[in-house]
Amino acid sequence: MAGETVAESPAPYDAPAAKPAPAPALPGTAPLREVLRAVADEALGSLKDGHHVLLAGAPGTGKTTVAQWVAHAWNAGADRVPAEAVAAHFAPTTVANSAWSPFHTVGGLVATTKGGFKARKGFFALPPS
Numbered sequence: 271m272a273g274e275t276v277a278e279s280p281a282p283y284d285a286p287a288a289k290p291a292p293a294p295a296l297p298g299t300a301p302l303r304e305v306l307r308a309v310a311d312e313a314l315g316s317l318k319d320g321h322h323v324l325l326a327g328a329p330g331t332g333k334t335t336v337a338q339w340v341a342h343a344w345n346a347g348a349d350r351v352p353a354e355a356v357a358a359h360f361a362p363t364t365v366a367n368s369a370w371s372p373f374h375t376v377g378g379l380v381a382t383t384k385g386g387f388k389a390r391k392g393f394f395a396l397p398p399s
Contacts, residue, residue, distance in 0.1 A: 300357040302339055306332045310339045310351040317344065338363050 302310065313323045313336060323340075325333040341361040343351045372378070377392035 299354045301354045302335070302351065303332075306336055306339070307351055307353065310336045310343070313340045314343050314348075314351055334363055334365060 309332070313325070316323050317340070325336055327333055338360045339351050339355070341363070342355055342359065345361060366375075373392060375392045377390050379387040380390045382388055
């Protein structure tokens with residue numbers, strides 16, 4: 271048709287430039303994705319304010335990763351979660367499951383062989399008052 275313009279496909283040299291590769295991490299370090307760092311910073315702030323934090327979501331969304339980074343920052347006395355850290359320095363973590371009871375998490379009394387009871391700590395203990 272007269273006067274109609276036909277769009278041509280771009281030549282290979284017109285293609286958008288590829289994003290540069292990220293800078294390599296220092297040996298032994300692990301980077302934290304920015305979206306998870308924002309969640310981790312919020313969780314760390316809530317903990318520092320004396321609140322509890324519960325991370326919930328589908329498998330593979332970063333809950334354990336956030337918990338590890340928050341614990342690392344907490345143990346280091348940091349105000350923010352770092353952008354990268356040495357993964358070997360992270361505190362060990364465990365994932366809760368439906369078989370856990372309050373006894374498993376905070377502890378309770380157990381019977382002794384002498385007919386008495388003794389206190390046993392759970393996986394998590396309350397900080398001293």
